Amino acid sequence: MTGTLHIVGLGPGGAEHRTLAATRAVRDAEVVVGYGAYVDQVDDLVNDGQRVIRGVMGEEERRADEALVLAAEGARVALVSSGDAGVHGMAARTLARAAELDDGDRPKVIVLPGVSAAQAAAAVAGAPLTDDFAVVSLSDIHMSWDRIEHRLRALAPSGIALALYNPRSSRRTEGFDRAIAILREARGDDGPVVLAHDVTRPGEQVERTTLGTLDPERVTMRTVVLVAGDTAAEAGPWLVALRGDAAVRA
Ligand SMILES: C[S@@+](CC[C@H](N)C(=O)[O-])C[C@H]1O[C@@H](n2cnc3c(N)ncnc32)[C@H](O)[C@@H]1O
Known part of the structure; x- marks a missing residue:
């Protein structure tokens, strides 16, 4: 059973610069994964029923793997990244790791753009x-x-x-x-x-x-x-x- 991984560009900081799609993906997630400061950026969206995994700087690959494993196990996961996840953010590294998985084990992965x-x-x-x-x-x-x-x-x-x-x-x-x-x-x-x-x-x-x-x-x-x-x-x-x-x- 595979779940969904949203790789979410949160925008540069302020909530008003976050897209509706990013807001929805974080709100609907069962697990929110991200570097600590970026998880803080979605404080206003996260609720007690969600699991939050705060990563540290320099461990991007580990974060990507953790998010992929949880999504592959069936969870709805939001991997949050600042700005646009595709501009010096988490998207490329995470997609490269996802590509290494067998087709049957790979969760659905969706990249959501953000304001860089x-x-x-x-x-x-x-x-x-x-x-x-x-x-x-x-x-x-x-x-x-x-x-x-x-x-x-x-x-x-x-x-x-x-x-x-x-x-x-x-x-x-x-x-x-x-x-x-x-x-x-x-x-x-x-x-x-x-x-x-x-x-x-x-x-x-x-x-x-x-x-x-x-x-x-x-x-x-x-x-x-x-x-x-x-x-x-x-x-x-x-x-x-x-x-x-x-x-x-x-
Ligand atoms: C790892 S990169 C992330 C870039 C991000 N993915 C984006 O699209 O904006 C971090 C760098 O982005 C820039 N940055 C990100 N957010 C910023 C902000 N709100 N104000 C100024 N610079 C910012 C800084 O140069 C910072 O060192």
Whole structure:
């Protein structure tokens, strides 16, 4: 007997940015599984009759397996992930593990999209990601810094806007400094940057700065960094990226 596993993107934090489908999947689940902080994000939905399994950082695979096993045994399981589960979230790892199961043992798996941090941050700043953009994680936990740097060096001269996830922790500061140095080398100092902290959560702060003047000490793991592309410009209080050759900054 197999159950259902919903891999749920919860949005960036605030309940009002959660989709109805995500809300329903968590409410209807018999078991809610997730990293502790993400389980806290659905406090308002969880009830006493549900089993809640709080995982720790770095044990994503174990969490995925636990959720799959419970669903394979017949439970309705919600595996919660922040933002969009498919953007540096739990979806890919969990689907890869599900694919390893025999067809008969595999529960039904449904991925529910959510508002990613970059989208939420962009909306507060204006519309800086309307033209092309790329999402880059600076975390070197699963990928070597050399490869991350290779990707940054390819993207830097392209002029494309960037959303930098997992930018800087108290232990991991050097990568962010290098990323900004690579971008300054290719794009100069004046390119607009948005530092968005705790977007849609209590304490939200969104700051505008530039590649040349940004203070790395302001950047933490609760920050998503938007580096404007070459079509971004100020429009009143907003930063907007108007797609078009005429908009490209020299
Ligand atoms: C493991 S990634 C998860 C990304 C998530 N799946 C998404 O789509 O937003 C964690 C990183 O996302 C960014 N992030 C997630 N939520 C955020 C928020 N509310 N405000 C600012 N940054 C956030 C930060 O860069 C953080 O280090």
